Amino acid sequence: MCNQTVSLVAAELERQGISTVTLMLLRKVAEAVRPPRALFVPFSHGYPLDYPDDPPRQHEVIEAALRLLEDPAAKPPVLADYTPE
Amino acid sequence: MATFDELSVPVRMFLKGYRWRRIDPVPWTPLRKPLSASRLALISSAGWVLPGQEPFARTLAGGDGSFREIPADTDLSTLIDAHKSQSFDHEGMHRDPNLAFPLDRARELVERGRIGALNHRHLSFMGSITAPGRLVRDHAPDAARLLVGDGVDVALLVPV
Numbered sequence: 619m620c621n622q623t624v625s626l627v628a629a630e631l632e633r634q635g636i637s638t639v640t641l642m643l644l645r646k647v648a649e650a651v652r653p654p655r656a657l658f659v660p661f662s663h664g665y666p667l668d669y670p671d672d673p674p675r676q677h678e679v680i681e682a683a684l685r686l687l688e689d690p691a692a693k694p695p696v697l698a699d700y701t702p703e
Numbered sequence: 704m705a706t707f708d709e710l711s712v713p714v715r716m717f718l719k720g721y722r723w724r725r726i727d728p729v730p731w732t733p734l735r736k737p738l739s740a741s742r743l744a745l746i747s748s749a750g751w752v753l754p755g756q757e758p759f760a761r762t763l764a765g766g767d768g769s770f771r772e773i774p775a776d777t778d779l780s781t782l783i784d785a786h787k788s789q790s791f792d793h794e795g796m797h798r799d800p801n802l803a804f805p806l807d808r809a810r811e812l813v814e815r816g817r818i819g820a821l822n823h824r825h826l827s828f829m830g831s832i833t834a835p836g837r838l839v840r841d842h843a844p845d846a847a848r849l850l851v852g853d854g855v856d857v858a859l860l861v862p863v
Contacts, residue, residue, distance in 0.1 A: 619766070619788075619830050619831050619832055619833060620748040620749075620788075620791075620830025620831070620862035620863050621830075621862045622723060622724060622830075622832070622835065623748045623768075623828055623830040623832050623835065623838065623862065624746065624748050624828070624830070624860040624861065624862045625726065625860075626724060626726070626835055626838055626839055626843055627746060627828065627838070627843045627846060627847075627860060628746075628858070628860050629726045629729070629730055629843075630730075630839070630843035630844055630846070630847045631732075631843075631846075631847045631850065631858050632729075632730035632731055632732045633730040633847070634844075634847040634848065634851050635732050635851060636732060636744075636847065636850055636851065636855055636856065636857065636858055637732045637733065637734045637735070637856065637857045637858075638732075638857070638858045638859075638860060639857070639858075639859055639860070640859075640860040640862075641859075641860065641861050641862060642862065643705035643862055643863075644705055644706075644707070646707075647723060650723035650725060651723050651724060651725060651726060652725060652726045652727070652729050653726065653860075654726075654729050654730060654731055654732075660704040660705075661704065661705065662704070662705050662709065662791075662792065663705045663709055663710075663790060663791035663792065663863065664791035664792040664793060664794075664795055664796060664802075664803070664863050665792070665795050665802060666802065666803060666861050666862060666863060667801065667802050667803075667805060667808075667861070668802075669795075669802075670795045670796070670798040670799030670801075670802050671798065671799045673801075673807070673808065673811070676801060676802070676805055676808050677808055677811070677812075680805060680808055680809075680812070680859065681817075683859060684738060684817070684818075684859075687734050687738065687857055688734060688738065690733070692733075693731075694729040694730070694731040695726075695729045
């Protein structure tokens with residue numbers, strides 16, 4: 619349900635003029651709900667940025683999400699995959 | 704990888720017949736300026752509250768779609784986990800709240816110049832919302848208006 623919640627909030631932010639990027643833990647939910655701009659991360663429930671106390675990994679995930687915001691060719695809904703290095 | 708199989712049998716049974724709220728049409732706001740000049744807000748669905756804030760309602764039918772404001776200068780160690788769900792492992796975010804609310808990482812991005820500025824407040828929801836009518840009608844628009852008023856350009860949303 620968390621995945622749907624953040625997706626619906628993201629949609630409202632986009633409607634009001636804020637660019638968003640949403641991490642998604644469940645691809646099926648991302649495909650069903652369709653947040654405007656989403657990065658699917660292959661991590662467990664409760665671990666959207668992978669490991670605790672691992673700033674480099676957390677930055678990797680966030681950077682991948684930020685890059686989605688910078689893609690001028692992107693069209694909604696965007697659903698990209700994060701592949702851990 | 705998160706899967707439905709990780710969830711309890713009752714939750715899986717509920718989700719089997721659940722109708723997800725499809726966003727249609729999908730709204731879109733392209734990035735209007737470089738991230739290095741943009742103001743960022745974080746939004747988490749991990750149910751964080753600060754001491755003194757009202758906890759999220761655990762028994763409200765359909766879920767509690769309200770949100771709490773988390774000031775940008777918050778010490779993450781003071782956050783309280785008020786999320787009612789037992790469908791995810793809370794241990795990781797207790798050990799490192801950045802896992803579900805990456806405020807320290809966002810501060811570092813500003814220090815590096817990757818992001819222009821952090822908003823003075825960020826938002827915390829509790830994601831166990833099975834009937835999102837009130838969220839869509841009331842709480843999400845209120846949250847968006849708040850952030851638009853703050854001059855926020857971009858938001859990073861993090862579920863658990």
